[in-house]
Amino acid sequence: MALPPQFLDELRARTPLAPLIQRKTRLTKSGRNWKGCCPFHGEKTPSFYVYDDHFHCFGCGAHGDAITFVMKAEGQGFPEAVERLAQEAGLEVPKPTPEAAARERAARDLYGVLEAAAQAFQRRLRLPEGAEGLAYLRRRGLSEETIARFGLGWSGGGRGAIAADLKTDGITPEQLAEAGLIRERESGEGYSDLYFNRVIFPIRDRRGRVVSFGGRILGDGQPKYVNGPETAVFSKRRNLYGVDMAREAAFRGAAVVAVEGYMDVIALHQAGFGGAVAPLGTALTPEQMEELWRLSPEPVLCFDGDGAGARAAARAAEAALPLLTTERSLRMATLPAGEDPDTLVSRRGTAGFQAVLDGARPLSEALYGLLTEGRPAATPEQKASLRNRLVEATGLIADKSLAAEYRRALLDRFFESTRPQKPAFGGAPGRPGARKVVVPRQRPAITPGRVRVAQARALMAITLRHPWLLPEVEEVFAGLDLGDPQLADCRASALRWLADGHELDSSGLMDQLARDGWGELVSALLRDPGLPAEASAEAQPKDALDGWWHFFGLLRGEAELEEDRMAAKRDWDAARDPAAQTRAQQRLIRLTLTLAALRRGEWTETDGAGAAGDAAIGSGH
Template sequence: MALPPNFLEELRARTPLAPLIQRKTRLTKSGRNWKGCCPFHGEKTPSFYVYDDHFHCFGCGAHGDAISFVMRAEGQGFPEAVERLAAEAGMQVPQATPEAAARERRARDLYGVLEAAEAAFRRRLRLPEGAQALAYLKRRGLSDDTIAGFGLGWSGGGRGVLAAELKAEGISPGQLAEAGLVREREDGEGFSDLYFNRVIFPIRDRRGRVISFGGRILGEGQPKYVNGPETSLFSKRRNLYGLDLAREGAFRGAPVVVVEGYMDVIALHQAGFTGAVAPLGTALTAEQMEELWRLTPEPVLCFDGDAAGGRAAAKAAEAALPLLTTERSLKLATLPAGEDPDTLVTRSGPAGFTAVLDGARPLSEALYALLTEGRPATTPEQRAALRNRLAAVANAIPDKSLAAEYRRSLLDRFFASTRAQPGGRGAQNGGMGRKPMPAPRARPAITRERTRTEQASTLMALTLRHPWLLGEVEECFAAVDLGDPVLGRCRDAVLAWLAEGHELDSTRLMDQLAGRGMAELATGLLRGAGVPEAASVDAQPKDALDAWWHFYGLLRGRAELEEDQAREGRAWVEATDPVAQARAQQRIIRLTMLLEAQHRGEMAEDAAGAAGLQDEQAMGGH
C-alpha cells in the first residue's frame, strides 16, 4: 500500500534534515543552509549542500529528501526508511489494511473533486448569475488577472446547484461531503450546501493543490466569512491562505507578511507584496509558524492598531516564544488606526503599506510593550509580579543563551521604566506605550514591474559594457526573463553577434547594435541614472562579474535558480572539455551563492536599496 501523502509530508516536516545527515558526514553552516563533503562519493572539496527540505550534491548528482537519504545511506528500502524515521519522529505508520487503502484512494479522488468544484465556481462567476459577485470583487479593486490568479468564484444562489453540476462528472454527494463541500442533513435525508450565496476563495496547500474553500456572503447574513470543515486534506491549524503563492514571492525576495483575511492577502499580492498570507479563522498556531519559518527566518506579523490588535499581537508573541531559536524570530508591524491592509493599499498605494513594514519592530523590541500594556506597576507588589512575569516569559524560550538575552533585555527595560519617575509611574508612562508609527515617506511607488525593469536594464548595461562576461554567463543570459520585449530584442542581437565569433569588445558590440537600429537604446542603458559603478569602463573585472551575477539573482526565483543549478550540474558531469567543465563549475558556485543569499533575505534588501537609490536619482537627489 502506498502511504497517504499527508502522512509523508508530516514525516518530512518533523525530520530536520541537517541533524539526520550529520550522522554520516560533517556539515558546516553556509548562510541559512549547510554544506559538507558528500557521503556518497569520495571528495575533498565540499560540493554537498543541505537545504530546509532537500539535499543536493553537485559532484555526483545525489538529490532527495530525508527518506531517500536514509534509503541511500543505509541501503534500506522505502518501507524500512519510513518506519525508522517515523519511530524517531514519534509517528505511527498507517497499516496496510483494506480500510487504509480505501482511505488513500478516496484522498486521491478528493483532490479531483475539489479541482472540479473550483472550476465550477469559477465558471459561475462569469455567468449572469455571478454578476453581483463579480461586481463586488471589482468594487474592491481587484483586476481580472488577480481574480483569475486566486481562482475566485461564485457559489450560486440556488440549493443543490453544485451537486447537480458535478453529477455529470461522476461525482457523488458523498464525495462532496467528504471533500467538505456539503454536509449531511440531521434527519439523514440528503445533503445541504455549505456555500450558498457566497463569493468563493479556494484554499490551497503549499504545493498549490486545492484542499478547501472559504466563502464570503453577499448582503446581510452571518457569519460573513466561512471556511470549509476539517477533512482528510484540510486542517485549519496547518495551512495558511496564500501559502503557495507566498513561497514563490519569498524566494524572489518579498517579505513574508501575515495579515488577517482573504481580501487583505489578495490586495497585498496585487499591490506587489507577494509574500502575504493569512491564518484560516484561527489565532496563529505553532504549525503555521513553522510553515512561515520555512519561507523566511523573520516573518512580519501585521496587526490592527486598536486594542484587539494589541491583544492579538501579545498572544502571537507569547505563542512564538517556545519556538524561537537564534536563527528564527518574528517582526511585529502595527497598522494605522481604522485601517486594514486592503483599505490601506487602496487609499495610499504600495507606499502606504511599505511605511507599515518599515515600522515593523523585532520581537525582542516589541515584547516589553506588549507584556506591560494595561498592567499597573505602581506598588512594590505590582512591580514584583510584573518582574516575575517578564522573567517567566523569557524562560519559555528553549535556547538557554537566547532566553538569557531576552530576560536581560526585558529586565533592563523594566528597571529603566520603574526608575523613570518616583513611585514607579514611569512603568506606566515611560515604557508601556506602543512605538508610534512613522509617518509615510513621500516617494514614488515602487512596483514589482518597475523594479524588475530597472534590474533587467542594469544586467543588460553590464553585458554591453563588459561583453567578455559572456564567456561565463552566456547560458544564463540566454535563459533569464528580462520582462521587457525591447530588452529581449537587444539580448537576441547580442547573442547573435556572439555566435558569429567576434572579439568580445564593447565598442565593436555597440557598433553592431547601432547597425541594427539599437544605438539609442544601447547608449541609454549605459547612461541610465541607476547604472552601478561596475558598468563603467574602468571597473575591475571581478566587480563587473560579481555585479552581473547579483542582478541575475534578483531577476530569478528560487525554483528557477535550482533549475539552473541542476542544468549546470549535468553540464559539469557531461563535459569532456576541461575549459567547459571549469566554466560550468564556476556557474554552479555562483548559483549556489545566489540561492544562499535568497534564503538569508539579502536579495530583498538589495532590491529595495536599489529601487530607493533610483528614486532619489530620478528626483534629482545627489
C-alpha cells in the same frame, strides 16, 4: 500500502534536513541555506545545496526531501527510510489496516473532487449569475491575472448548484459531503449547500493541492466568511492561506508576512509581497507557526493598530514563546490605525506597506510592550505582579540560554521604566522624584542656557499641541539637541508613538506620554504662561508649522542648518519612491527658508527671550 499524506508531511516537518545531511557531507552556511560537496558524485567545488525542505545538486541533478536522502545515501527502500526517520522524530508509522487503506483511497479521491469543484466555481464566476461576485472582486482592485492566479470563483445562487455541476463527472453527494462542500441535513433527508451566493477562495496546501474553500457573502448576510470543515485532507489548524505561493516567493528571498484575511493576502501578492499568508479565521496556532518557520527563520506577524490588534499580537507572542529557538524567531509589525493591508496598499501603494515591514520590530524588542500593555506599575504590588508576569513569560521558552537572554532584556526594561525619576522642573521638599512646578520669588537672570531650554520647551509644546506636523519634521526633530535630557526622553516617547501608526491627534499623544511616565512634565509644560501663541490648541495649522520651524532654526544654528539642507538635497536627489521624494522636497524647502531667515537677521540668538524668561522662571532652570 502507501502512507497517509498527513503522516509524511509531519515526518518531513520534524526532520531538520541540514543536520541529517551533515552526517554524510560537510555543509557550510550560504545565506539562509547550506551548501557542500555532493555526497552522490565526486566533486571538488560545492554544487550541492540544502534548503528548508529539500536538497538539490546542480552537478548531478540529485533532488529530494529527507526520505529521499536516506534512500539514496544508505540504499534503503522507502518503508525502511520512513521507519528510521520516524523513530528519530518520535513518530509511530501507521499500521497497514483495511480502514487505513480505505481512508487513503478516499483522500486520493477527495483531491480530485476538490479540484473539480474549484474549476466549477471558477466557471460560474464568468457566467451571468457570477457577475455580482466578479464586480465585487474588481471593485476591490483585483486584476484579471490575480483573479485567475488565485482561482477565485462564485458558488452559485441555486440550491444544489455544486452537486448539479459535478454530477456529470460522476461525483456523488456523499463524496461532496466528505470533501466538505455540502452537509447532511439534521433531519437526515438529503443535503444542504455549505456555500451559497458567495465569492469562493480555494485553499491550497503547500504542494498546491486544493484542500478546502472559503466563501465570502456579498451584502449584509452572516456569517460574512465561511471556511470548510475538517476533512481527511484539510485541517484548519495546520493550513495557511497562500502558503503554496509564499513558499516559492520565500525561496526567492521575499519576506514572509502573516496577515489576517484572504483579501489581505491577495492584495499584498498583487502589490508584489509574494510571501503573504493568513490563518483561516482563527488566531495563529502552534502548527501554523511551525509552517511559517518552514518558510522563513524570522517571519513577520502583521497586526491592526487598534486595541484588538494589540491583544492579538500579545496572544501570538505568548503562543510563540515555547517554540522559539536560536535559529527561529518572529518580527512584529503594526499597521496604521484604521488600515488593513488591503486598504493600505490601495491608498498608499507598495511603499506604504513596505514602510510597515521596515518598521517591524524583533520579538525580543516588541515583547515588553505587548506584555505590559494595560498593566499599571504604580504600587509595589503592581510592580511585583508585572515583574512576575515578565519572568513567567520567559519561562515558557524551552531553550534555557535563550530564555535567560529574554529574561535579562525584559527585566532591564522593567527596572528602567519603574526607576524613580529625577525632578523634571524642580522637586517638592521631602518628595524625591516628584515633578512639580516651583515658582521662585525672584526672577533669575536670563542666560543663553536658559533661553535655549525655553526655546526647546516652546518647540516641544507646539509639537504636543499639533502632532499632525510630526511626519514632516520627524527626521530633523529626532536629531535635535534639546539641551534637557528629560525633554529628549519625552521626545523619544512621542516618536515611538508616531512610529506605531496612531491617529495624529494631540489628546492621543498626551495620553500615551502619560502612560510612559511623562504626564506631569507635559502638564507643567503646557500650563506655562510664557509659551508662544503657536503652542495653543487654537493656533492655525500654518502658524503652528511656521512657529515650529522658527524655534527649530534658533536651536539648530546656521552651520548645522546648512548641513541639514545639503543632506535633504542629497535625499531628494537619491529618492526613487514618490513618497520619499515628496518628504525630502518638503524638508528641503523648509530648511532653505529657515536658513534664509536666519541669515537675513530676522531672528537673533535671544529671539523668544520673553517667552524664555517666563519659561525659565516656571521651570526653575
